[in-house]
Amino acid sequence: MQDQPTEIAGMTFEEALRALEDVVRRLEGGDVPLDESIDLYERGEDLRKHCQARLDAAQARIEKIVAGPDGKPAGAAPFDGA
Template sequence: MADEAQITDLSFEEALRELERIVTRLESGDAQLQEAIDLYERGDQLRRQCAARLDAAQARIEAIRTDAQGRPAGTAPFAAG
């Protein structure tokens, strides 16, 4: 649980950099089995944190709606697509 608390304190960029380091280490094939398992678990936690941060950021983005004359008429939630 201490790792999870630390992960939630990381910025998106910090979590992504750590995740990239973990992927590089795992892809190198140099990690012993237990270390690889630990790295994988930490990487999965980081991946979930990054996804949650992206989802939260996307929810905050709003698209400006326009009226028939092209004037701003309000905002609408961002629609990914």
């Protein structure tokens, strides 16, 4: 598996999602030459993986919410991604 470019690794979920939407729009437009289409597809896949990793991390944090004695959420335990 290819490592994500540093530029993508530093993006927030929202930034990566906007960039992915732009890639999809460009590919769907059909005006992009073949070689550029391949590059865009690869970038889109890197962006998708980044977005999925951010969603997975958020889900793991949500699942670690600690319930208080009354059964209501009382806080969140830090997520250890290791």
